[in-house]
Amino acid sequence: xxxxxxxxxxxxxxxxxxxxxxxxxxxxxxx
Amino acid sequence: xxxxxxxxxxxxxxxxxxxxxxxxxxxxxxxxxxxxxxxxxxxxxxxxxxxxxxxxxxxxxxxxxxxxxxxxxxxxxxxxxxxxxxxxxxxxxxxxxxxxxxxxxxxxxxxxxxxxxxxxxxxxxxxxxxxxxxxxxxxxxxxxxxxxxxxxxxxxxxxxxxxxxxxxxxxxxxxxxxxxxxxxxxxxxxxxxxxxxxxxxxxxxxxxxxxxxxxxxxxxxxxxxxxxxx
Amino acid sequence: xxxxxxxxxxxxxxxxxxxxxxxxxxxxxxxxxxxxxxxxxxxxxxxxxxxxxxxxxxxxxxxxxxxxxxxxxxxxxxxxxxxxxxxxxxxxxxxxxxxxxxxxxxxxxxxxxxxxxxxxxxxxxxxxxxxxxxxxxxxxxxxxxxxxxxxxxxxxxxxxxxxxxxxxxxxxxxxxxxxxxxxxxxxxxxxxxxxxxxxxxxxxxxxxxxxxxxxxxxxxxxxxx
Numbered sequence: 001x002x003x004x005x006x007x008x009x010x011x012x013x014x015x016x017x018x019x020x021x022x023x024x025x026x027x028x029x030x031x
Numbered sequence: 032x033x034x035x036x037x038x039x040x041x042x043x044x045x046x047x048x049x050x051x052x053x054x055x056x057x058x059x060x061x062x063x064x065x066x067x068x069x070x071x072x073x074x075x076x077x078x079x080x081x082x083x084x085x086x087x088x089x090x091x092x093x094x095x096x097x098x099x100x101x102x103x104x105x106x107x108x109x110x111x112x113x114x115x116x117x118x119x120x121x122x123x124x125x126x127x128x129x130x131x132x133x134x135x136x137x138x139x140x141x142x143x144x145x146x147x148x149x150x151x152x153x154x155x156x157x158x159x160x161x162x163x164x165x166x167x168x169x170x171x172x173x174x175x176x177x178x179x180x181x182x183x184x185x186x187x188x189x190x191x192x193x194x195x196x197x198x199x200x201x202x203x204x205x206x207x208x209x210x211x212x213x214x215x216x217x218x219x220x221x222x223x224x225x226x227x228x229x230x231x232x233x234x235x236x237x238x239x240x241x242x243x244x245x246x247x248x249x250x251x252x253x254x255x256x257x258x259x260x261x
Numbered sequence: 262x263x264x265x266x267x268x269x270x271x272x273x274x275x276x277x278x279x280x281x282x283x284x285x286x287x288x289x290x291x292x293x294x295x296x297x298x299x300x301x302x303x304x305x306x307x308x309x310x311x312x313x314x315x316x317x318x319x320x321x322x323x324x325x326x327x328x329x330x331x332x333x334x335x336x337x338x339x340x341x342x343x344x345x346x347x348x349x350x351x352x353x354x355x356x357x358x359x360x361x362x363x364x365x366x367x368x369x370x371x372x373x374x375x376x377x378x379x380x381x382x383x384x385x386x387x388x389x390x391x392x393x394x395x396x397x398x399x400x401x402x403x404x405x406x407x408x409x410x411x412x413x414x415x416x417x418x419x420x421x422x423x424x425x426x427x428x429x430x431x432x433x434x435x436x437x438x439x440x441x442x443x444x445x446x447x448x449x450x451x452x453x454x455x456x457x458x459x460x461x462x463x464x465x466x467x468x469x470x471x472x473x474x475x476x477x478x479x480x481x482x483x484x485x486x
Contacts, residue, residue: 004076004140011079011136012060015086015129019056019238022125023049026245030042105482160433167429171420181416184479185430188409191475192434195468199437202444 032110032258038251045244052238059227059234067227079137080224085231086129087151089239093123094158094189096243097165101186104179113179114254116186117169118246120162122239127159148207154200161189175257264356271352271360276367285333286371293326293376297383315384316446320439322380323373323399324406327435328428330369331410332417354481358411362476365407373399391449394458398445398465402438405469408476409434415483438468 033041063081070077100116103109134152135145146152165185172178220228279285300318301311377396381388410431417427441461448457 004074007136007140008075008078011076011133012064012082014132014136015082016056016060018125018129018132019053022242023053026049026242026249027046029249030046030245105479157433157436164430164433167426168416168420171422171426173421177419180482181419184412184416184483187479188412188434188472188475191471192437195437195464195471198464199440203440 032254033251035252035255038248038255041248041251042245043248045241045246045248047241048237048244049241052234052241055230055234055237059230062227062230067223068221070224074140076137076140079133081227081231083130083133083137084151084228085235086126086133087155088232089235090123090126090130090155090158092236092239093119093126093243094162095193097123097162097186098190098193101183101190104183105187110179110254111251113183114250115243115247116182118243118250120165120186121246122242124159124162124166125242126235126239127155127162130155131159148204150200150204153204154196157196157200158193161192165189175254264353264359267352267356268359268363271357272363272367275360275364279364279368285330286368289326289330289333289368289372290375292329293322293372294379296322296325297376297380301383311384312386315380315386316443316450318384319380319395319399319446320443322376323402323442324432324435324439326372326376327369327403327406327410328431330372331365331407331414331431332424332427333368354484355477357484358477358480361415361480362408362411362473365411366403369403369407370400373403386450389452391452394449394455395446398442398449398462401462401465401469402442405438405465405472406431406435408469408473412476412480412483415480434472438465441465 059081063078067078067081069075070080096119097116100112100119104112104116131152134155138147138152139145165182168185169178169182172181297318300314300321304311304314377399380386381392386392410427413430414427417423417430420426441464445458445461
């Protein structure tokens with residue numbers, strides 16, 4: 001269980017990627 | 032129909048709100064990863080508790096808003112409600128995606144399996160399917176007014192379905208025993224965890240608002256384009 | 262003329278058209294039987310008993326056949342260009358909805374009535390009085406499902422890829438009743454006493470009331486220009 005740090009990082013990266021990805025997508029569409 | 036200038040205003044304002052939300056997200060990350068103690072028994076991955084439930088809540092907020100806007104559209108026939116319903120639904124789908132992707136990432140170390148039919152994940156899948164249908168319907172209707180009307184009808188049906196989905200998922204999940212209980216700190220959370228947890232909800236609320244505003248402005252602009260093309 | 266009377270007239274007209282050509286009924290029933298058979302052939306006979314699958318298969322069949330059955334209702338109208346005529350007449354929209362709904366319910370029930378004995382036969386289901394309760398659950402579930410289906414098929418028929426759209430819109434709404442109906446069926450076939458089933462019956466009843474009301478309220482918005 002302590003090794004689950006990698007999964008934690010993966011999860012936080014996924015959230016960041018999806019959020020930022022969508023923000024960028026909206027930015028482009030909003031041009 | 033809101034005019035083209037107000038569409039630009041909405042997009043600009045939405046961007047500003049989104050930027051604030053992104054800053055908040057950065058703060059949340061620092062809080063969660065650096066300044067919140069890990070839970071004793073569940074390992075570091077438990078920290079996904081500070082993003083996974085907030086995303087689920089944001090999805091619900093988004094979909095409920097779509098339902099309410101659908102009702103308002105049917106009652107008042109104001110196009111703005113339809114456009115906001117659509118915007119909210121799209122943001123809801125994105126939030127739902129976050130839930131179903133972080134779910135397995137959390138589940139694998141916590142349960143030993145990539146997927147379990149636990150209440151939150153099951154409910155999210157059901158809602159994503161309903162709103163997938165919402166967009167399928169919108170894509171299949173050419174006339175803008177008919178599209179708004181039909182989407183609103185579906186949106187209202189979807190709103191009524193929400194409590195039934197909750198009920199179903201509750202009984203359904205009791206049949207699929209969770210490999211390991213996932214309820215992180217349901218008994219009183221220590222202050223540092225609670226603080227981070229609530230911050231997550233705040234950040235995702237602002238994020239939803241900013242994203243929905245932008246998407247709404249984009250929708251207004253697209254509606255104008257459609258009228259111009261016709 | 263009372264709303265109910267007009268509704269019955271509309272339903273009767275629909276079913277009369279059906280009776281003359283009968284293709285829809287034949288096709289829908291064939292489809293249901295084919296679903297039954299697909300599962301029989303898709304499973305490994307050695308390890309999965311048909312009886313274990315029986316409750317699930319019943320509900321999968323009912324769900325899929327309902328979709329097929331519901332689609333025909335408005336396609337029929339479109340072909341006979343009859344809907345415009347009805348809408349022009351001073352027919353209260355509630356009567357139109359009720360009539361369509363009743364016709365759909367009758368049609369779906371007919372398909373299920375023909376399929377039910379075949380299900381019992383092919384899946385080795387024991388013939389006990391519990392089967393009456395299973396049939397009652399099927400009827401109960403169909404009420405809500407056909408109400409929603411009447412509204413959704415009215416929308417879908419006006420779109421491109423209507424045949425594809427209707428299942429995609431409907432199935433998410435069918436999952437809750439399917440779950441509770443299948444739960445009831447499992448218990449009934451296992452000979453469990455009826456009082457264990459009240460929770461499921463209440464859910465199905467609540468579902469029916471909620472969605473029949475919503476469907477009745479929303480149908481006029483769909484058909485009116």
